[in-house]
Amino acid sequence: MYLDNAATSYPKPEKVYEAVIHAMRDVGASPGRGGYRRSLEAGRILFQAREAAASFFSISDSARIIFTLNATGALNLALQGTLVAGDHVVTTSMEHNSLLRPLYALRNKGVELSIVPAGPDGVVSVEDIRRAVRVNTRMIAVSHVSNVCGAIQPIRQLAELCREAGALFLVDAAQSAGYLPIDVERFAIDLLAVPGHKGLLGPGGTGLLYVAPHVPLKPVIQGGTGSHSTAEEQPLVMPDSFEAGTHNLPGIAGLQAGIEFLRERGLSSVFQHEHKLLNQADRALRDIPGVTIYGPEDSSARCSVLSFTASGVDSALLAAELDHGFDIAVRAGLHCAPLAHRTLGTLPGGTVRVSPGWSTTSEEIAFFSDAVVQCIGKIRTSA
Ligand SMILES: Cc1ncc(COP(=O)(O)O)c(C=O)c1O
Structure with missing residues (x-):
């Protein structure tokens, strides 16, 4: 009996397995890398998956979604792609190493870090976070739900605090996506890091980062995007520039099927x-x-x-x-x-x-x- 869905969900709905196999066996090609029909079909799968994810999180423009390998990839991109030396970040004692370790690495490069302790029940106090905010606070970064004890954090109030402080709001939705409703525009989330393989019921090797239109994000990986091939620098086109290299198309196809399953069941x-x-x-x-x-x-x-x-x-x-x-x-x-x-x-x-x-x-x-x-x-x- 499998009771470790917080690590990765298992089993997946049948249609997830079918979508993975369809992408591998019947499509086979890489999206955006050729004008032939298989590649176009792969591009369609990629686009539809992006649209499904956008609609699931109430994101009006699906191009604001960057596919990643997991929540860790999304968190690293969100942090490394926005923060520079001299910026201050407020986070909490309830965070996963996937958020903490990139922050510690950035601290070694001059980013200032405050870690606000949560209460003994694992819930963070908005007032404690407010007290940690400084003039150079560039970001407040929290997990929506603790992977250790399940505590749900007050992200609506924290979003308001970010607006007041002029700080970016990064939410690690590793344990909430596919469990709690998340409306990024209504909740005023600037950066949302999501695993595809946990609550969204997609395969391993899937995840995504939502980036709000006003967030200036820099790519952290350079490489082929299937476009602007003569440019020496990574082109800044959403989302292609942030998805250099070949996509995990079978995984992304399965992720779309997982999201559809949740939609159908409610x-x-x-x-x-x-x-x-x-x-x-x-x-x-x-x-x-x-x-x-x-x-x-x-x-x-x-x-x-x-x-x-x-x-x-x-x-x-x-x-x-x-x-x-x-x-x-x-x-x-x-x-x-x-x-x-x-x-x-x-x-x-x-x-x-x-x-x-x-x-x-x-x-x-x-x-x-x-x-x-x-x-x-x-x-x-x-x-
Ligand atoms: C709160 C939290 N953040 C981040 C992660 C990392 O997720 P992933 O394994 O998709 O990189 C996890 C994984 O368990 C998690 O629980």
């Missing part, structure tokens, strides 16, 4: 299903003596993941017991977000993280909860 009905399962797991785990669940107490302030520890039980050992004894896949440890674990008080062992998906059933969550009871009992007895 984002809110998929989310409600997953949230009901998280609540079921929450209730069952709370009944186990010595179990602590992290993040906001109110489960409606949490999204996509549930993290817990059991006193006297090593999280990695518990996850291994669940895997070997019951064939249940959950993530254990630090979840690539060390500062979030410090905030939540779960260093050094981390937590066990459960993240059901669109196809997980209530029976599976009941089986998982029983398995946790048995594994904890076994580990405690053998200690």
Whole structure:
């Protein structure tokens, strides 16, 4: 049983597999690289996928979407493509290494960085962020939902703060895209980093960055774009200039199918299903003596993941017991977000993280909860 959809979603809807195979077997060519029909068909797939993603996030111009390999690629481009020495960035203690590490690297090149600690429930305070803003604050960068405890951050208020401060607003939607509705124009998001392979149900190797029209973004990779071939410098054409090299067309075709699946089922009905399962797991785990669940107490302030520890039980050992004894896949440890674990008080062992998906059933969550009871009992007895 797969309960690690926060890492990558599995299984994918059937039409995602079909779209990948169609792009590989029936189309085969690279988009924008030839005038022959296969290449034109590949270009059509690329365009349609961009349009589907634009419509999903209420983006009026799909050319503002840059396809990347994952959320990490989108975050790196957003940060490295906008920040220069002397700029100040405010971020939070709940961030993933995919946001923190590029920021640390930029700090070594003269970008100033403030990391605002979240509360013990993993939620950041808008007032704390406001206090960290300086005259040279160029960007506020936050994850919409914590990948460690599922805490949903107040991004609407943070967007307002960015407007007041004249700062860019970068949202890491790795754990919210495909779960919560995101309207970039209404939410006033300047840069939105999205994985294609998690909540959007696309294949691995897919992601995207939305860049608002007023954001001056510089390419961080140079190479062939299929256009302006005599120019020595990378041409500045959205989105081609930021997608140098051959596209992951099968992946992007699958991503479009994933987005279509969510549209057909309805984002809110998929989310409600997953949230009901998280609540079921929450209730069952709370009944186990010595179990602590992290993040906001109110489960409606949490999204996509549930993290817990059991006193006297090593999280990695518990996850291994669940895997070997019951064939249940959950993530254990630090979840690539060390500062979030410090905030939540779960260093050094981390937590066990459960993240059901669109196809997980209530029976599976009941089986998982029983398995946790048995594994904890076994580990405690053998200690
Ligand atoms: C909050 C957060 N940001 C960024 C990432 C990186 O995503 P990707 O694996 O698509 O690069 C993850 C992955 O788990 C994440 O949870």
